[in-house]
Amino acid sequence: MTQISSERIASIEARKQELADAMASGNLAPEEFVRLSKDYAAIEPVAAAAREVRRLRAERQSLMAMTKDADEELRQIASEELLEIEAKLPEAERALAVKLLPRDAADDRAAMLEVRAGTGGDEAALFAGDLLRMYQRFAEGQGWRFELISASASEVGGYKEAIASISGTGVFAKLKFESGVHRVQRVPVTESGGRIHTSAATVAVLPEAEDVDVQIDDKDLRIDVYRSSGPGGQSVNTTDSAVRITHIPSGLVVIQQDEKSQHKNKAKALKVLRTRLFELERERLASERAGARKSMVGSGDRSERIRTYNFPQGRITDHRINLTKHNLPEVLEGTGLSEIVDALAAEDEAERLAGLEEE
Numbered sequence: 144m145t146q147i148s149s150e151r152i153a154s155i156e157a158r159k160q161e162l163a164d165a166m167a168s169g170n171l172a173p174e175e176f177v178r179l180s181k182d183y184a185a186i187e188p189v190a191a192a193a194r195e196v197r198r199l200r201a202e203r204q205s206l207m208a209m210t211k212d213a214d215e216e217l218r219q220i221a222s223e224e225l226l227e228i229e230a231k232l233p234e235a236e237r238a239l240a241v242k243l244l245p246r247d248a249a250d251d252r253a254a255m256l257e258v259r260a261g262t263g264g265d266e267a268a269l270f271a272g273d274l275l276r277m278y279q280r281f282a283e284g285q286g287w288r289f290e291l292i293s294a295s296a297s298e299v300g301g302y303k304e305a306i307a308s309i310s311g312t313g314v315f316a317k318l319k320f321e322s323g324v325h326r327v328q329r330v331p332v333t334e335s336g337g338r339i340h341t342s343a344a345t346v347a348v349l350p351e352a353e354d355v356d357v358q359i360d361d362k363d364l365r366i367d368v369y370r371s372s373g374p375g376g377q378s379v380n381t382t383d384s385a386v387r388i389t390h391i392p393s394g395l396v397v398i399q400q401d402e403k404s405q406h407k408n409k410a411k412a413l414k415v416l417r418t419r420l421f422e423l424e425r426e427r428l429a430s431e432r433a434g435a436r437k438s439m440v441g442s443g444d445r446s447e448r449i450r451t452y453n454f455p456q457g458r459i460t461d462h463r464i465n466l467t468k469h470n471l472p473e474v475l476e477g478t479g480l481s482e483i484v485d486a487l488a489a490e491d492e493a494e495r496l497a498g499l500e501e502e
Contacts, residue, residue, distance in 0.1 A: 147239055149200070152193040159183070159190040192239040199232045237496075244495050249350035249425065250316035255292075255418045256307045256348055261324065263342020265299045270327040270452075271344040272301030273475055278318075279307070280477025287311030292411050293401045306415060308351065315350045320463075320487040322348050323449030330455070339455060343448075351414075352421030359417065365389040368405055388412045395419055459483070464490045 162183040166176060206228060209221035258275050260267035282289040287309050294305040309318070326343045334340065367387040385400035386408040397419070399412035451460045452471060459474050460467045466486050473479030 147193075147196065147236060147243070149197070152197050152239075155186065155190050155193040156197075159186050162186065189239070189242045192235070192242050196232070196235050196239050199228055199235055203228045203232060240496060241492060244492070247316070247319070250319075251313060252315045253308060253310035253351040254315045254318050254348050255351050255415065256309055256318070257304070257346070258302065258306075259304045259345045259347075260297070260302065261343035261345050263327075263340065265297060265301075266327075266329075266331045266340055267342040267344055268297035268301035268303055269299065269331075270301065270325075270342055271303070271305065272297075273327075274325060274344055274346060275302060275305050275307070277475050277477055277480065278309070278321075281480045282309050282311070282314075282477075284477050284481075285311060285314075285317070287314055291401075292415060293399055308414070310351075315348065317484050317488070318348045319350075320484070320491070321346050321449075325450050325452065326448055327452045328454065329452075349418050349422040350425070352417040357417045357420045357424075359390070359413070359420070363391050365391060366409070384408055386412050388416055390416055390420065393420065393423065461487065463487070 162179055165171070166179050166183065171179070203225065206221045206225040210218050210225065212218055212221070256275075256278055258271050258278075260271040263270070279289045288311060290308045290310075292306040292308055295303040297303050324343050324345055326341060328339055328341050330337055331340050365388070367389075368383045369385050369387070370383055384403055384405040385398070386405060387396065387398045388409070389396050395416060397412045397416045399408040399415070402408045402411065449461065449463055451458075451462070452475075453459070454471065456469070457471045458467060458469050459471050461483055464486060466483065468474070468479070468482065470479045474483065
């Protein structure tokens with residue numbers, strides 16, 4: 144565990160007091176007060192953890208001095224209390240170190256969830272539908288808002304592709320490790336011989352961009368409108384309401400046709416485009432900062448197989464952290480997903496703490 148110096152602890156507590164004094168001065172512009180309030184809210188839990196470490200260290204030092212006292216009874220009491228402090232201090236120091244870890248600035252954002260059927264044909268589309276429902280139920284259990292942005296249904300059920308917006312507290316922080324290839328092993332309903340098939344779906348979780356994050360110049364866009372079509376190519380609209388937006392500099396293409404209004408389709412398509420452009424910039428900056436080093440669970444590589452859902456055995460395995468659970472139905476219902484999500488976050492935290500010790 145990286146030792147956090149007394150000087151660092153003092154500077155944290157001093158910064159908290161400095162912000163408190165500034166906000167209490169009464170002569171701040173409203174926007175400045177809001178900015179300082181956000182800074183104070185961010186540093187307050189860190190300062191609380193720092194204060195606890197300082198308290199325990201001071202108490203340990205005092206008790207160590209008492210163990211050298213001439214009074215035997217006092218030495219005995221001090222020794223027993225010292226053992227308790229020595230047990231508490233490492234955990235308090237670890238809690239402070241965790242709070243001092245650099246945070247992903249996108250953790251508090253809403254997220255754009257993209258689920259696409261991969262190898263496996265109809266079975267892959269059905270599995271993509273299972274995953275979308277799993278995330279919807281998980282979101283509902285967290286008290287988040289789940290909104291389907293667009294969906295391309297398959298003829299047998301499920302989805303070839305679906306995009307949803309999930310908003311609420313800490314959405315991206317909890318879901319960001321879900322990006323990757325999800326593999327399913329089960330007997331398809333169309334399989335008369337009872338053979339187990341393997342298919343896959345791809346999940347991408349992107350932090351939603353805000354207008355201030357990505358400025359899109361109209362001249363960089365090519366917008367085409369056409370008549371919406373449903374499964375099998377049949378027309379589902381009698382007006383040219385479907386929208387295809389091409390971002391010329393990046394080559395990104397977004398198609399939106401779920402709404403009957405061309406205006407609504409364009410707005411949704413721009414929202415998806417803005418989020419994808421924001422993620423491209425995040426990936427570029429992360430690559431510059433981190434070089435070739437990848438976090439064990441945080442690479443977000445969509446070509447990487449991250450999890451297997453084995454229906455015959457009721458088993459789910461996350462391959463990045465070698466976690467296997469035998470509660471597949473509960474996970475697909477959303478209620479059992481929390482345990483996996485929390486384990487991935489804990490592993491990422493441990494990995495980043497280990498990285499601090501190496502530096």
